Amino acid sequence: MSQIPAPLLSRQVGVAVLSLSVAAAAALSLTPLLGGWALVAGVVLVAVQQAFLALAVLVIGRTGLAGRHALFPVVATLGSAGILVLDAVAEIVGLLLALLGALPTFDLVTRVAGVFAGLTALLLVLFGVALLRARRARPGTRVVPVIAGIAVVAAAAAVLLVPAGGLIAGPVVAVLLSGGIALALFTPRALP
Secondary structure, eight states: OOEEOOOHHHHHHHHHHHHHHHHHHHHHHTHHHHOHHHHHHHHHHHHHHHHHHHHHHHHHHHTTTTOSSOHHHHHHHHHHHHHHHHHHHHHHHHHHHHHHTOOOOHHHHHHHHHHHHHHHHHHHHHHHHHHHHHOOSOHHHHTHHHHHHHHHHHHHHHHHHOHHHHHHHHHHHHHHHHHGGGGGGGOOEEOO
16 A cells, blocks of 8 residues: 655644744753743743644544544544643643732642643543554554653652752653654555
């Protein structure tokens, strides 16, 4: 069976997600050197990356790489995309509240962040299972959503348990691994 390259839209979304992932990771990594503005830029870039990642997940689901349009792949795809959009909105709202000096107590923020991290991890793992079961994406990229889901949990744990070192390292790794989901968009399609 012959193969054709992935559609142009898939490749463009994939390049955007990968570029935003690297830019966000770089901005977050520079926070100790440059201070608060690098953190602000990093959070904004992470929010934009998550919005584009939600689009990538929808494109992966729509093109059938996550499986035919059965209940499990559709729920995993829509759930993952939805929680990524909610994460992006929550990060922007949290950033605006922090900049305005109206941030709620640290206890409330950590609980909300923990809930979002847990839901994101769960839905990314479910999306990864759908991608693994479908066996349409390249073998190396099928496992990335599962690893990204685990990385989100590890990042949240690192931030909560080791605030000094985990505050930067955990999110940087999670952003890079979650951006790797876009690699599935470069999968060639089989000719019918």
